[in-house]
Amino acid sequence: MAKKLVIIDTDCGIDDAQAIMMALAAPGIKVLGITCVFGNATVENVCQNVLKVLSVCERTEIPVFRGSAGPLVGASYSLSDHFGSDGLGDVIVDKDPQWEQKVQGEHAVKAMLRLVSENKDQVSLVALGPLTNLALAVRLDPLYPQKLKDLYIMGGNTEGKGNVTLCAEFNFAMDPESAYVVLEEFHCPTHIASWEFACRNGLTWDFFDELINQDTPAARFMKNITSKCSAYSQDALKNKRDLYFGPCFVSYDAYAMAACIDNSVVMESVNCAVRVELQGLIGRGMMVLDRTNELKKTNNASVMTKCDVVKLSQMLIQSLRLPCKK
Structure with a gap:
């Protein structure tokens, strides 16, 4: 069976690294390239992070492309x-x-356009950070979304709960205009793993301990990069996730990647139009679900609501058993 072709667009933080390793471990996936965007860190740090992950996993043949260093318009929030x-x-x-x-000399957006044009209707694009590169791609080639097989997004929210602002999720809050453009103009099959979806399908901290304490180089790498990070400490002060959903381990980007690798991991979803709020003083960057078709949009998205956490757990465990450098 032919492998599924994937491009990963990432702002490579710790959960992105986990998602990338998940894709590398999946036997049915071929990663054509990894495009970098600002977000969890500067785009320069993101490129270095991706290269580090590929080195740990002995997959340095996969090309890495530097992309957008800031949002489509206006000033960005301070980097998280x-x-x-x-x-x-x-x-x-x-x-x-x-x-x-x-890092490849070709810009990430040009690489996105080229790789998809060379493999028309075959490429799944997995977006794990702010959607700036994707918005620029559709501006350069309005037909670009039609050439994709499908699009998987980790981002947005469904209940008005925010993790960086009162009402917006990080990836969308960092570049609301790009999120708006993508959800309006990408008419390919689009699947969204929202912040609340990931949090409502969180895993236990006991599982996290099992995950990072496997006796493999990849697991040791993950244990190291999470060792001093408050986001991976159950003893840290309560954050918005814990306040809303209770204490749990959530590797956010892994949910979108898992859905791309094996769509059976998504047990339930809502198919409807979605739009990103741009004007609200409090709600800017918030994703709104239009389940009653009031917006009369011609493109819908599949918004994930329930995850097979057993399958997800197995995929996470497997992702840290890659052949890696000692």
């Missing part, structure tokens, strides 16, 4: 230190001084 200032927990000391030479 949720996963440390570098996006991977501020614990990596052996930084690669040659990293820039290992």
Whole structure:
């Protein structure tokens, strides 16, 4: 059976690293390239983080492309230190001084356009960060979405609960205009793993301990980058996730990647039009579900609501059993 072709667009923080390793471990997936965008860290740090993950997993043949360093329009929020200032927990000391030479010269958006045009109707695009690169792609080629097989997004929210603002999820809040453009103009099959979906299908901290304490180089890498990160500490002060959903371990980007790898991991979803609020003083960046068709949009999205957490757990465990460097 032919492998599923995937492009990963990422702002590589710790959960992105987990999602990338999940894709690399999946036997039915071929990663054509990884495009980088600002978000969890500067785009320069994101590129270095992706290269580090590929090195750990001995998959350095996969090309890495540098993309957008800021939002489509206007000023961005200050970069989050949720996963440390570098996006991977501020614990990596052996930084690669040659990293820039290992990043492709082609811009990420141009690479997106080229790789999809070369594999028309075959590529699944998995977006794990702010959607700036995707918005620029559709601006350069309005027919780009029609050439995709499908699109998987980790981002947005469904209940008006925010994790960085009162009402908006991080990826959409970092570039609301790009999120708006993508959800309006990408008419390919679109699947959204929202913030609340991930939180409502969280895993236990006992599972997290099992995950990172496997005796493999990949697991040791994950244990290291989560070791000093408050987002991976059950002893840290309560955050918005714990307040709304109770204490749990959530590797956010892994939910979108798991759905791309095996759609049976999504047990229930809602198919409806969605739109991103741009004007609200409090609600800017919030995703709104139009289940009564008041917006009269011609494109819907499949918004995930229930996950097979047993399958997800198995995929996470497997993702840290990759053949890796000692």
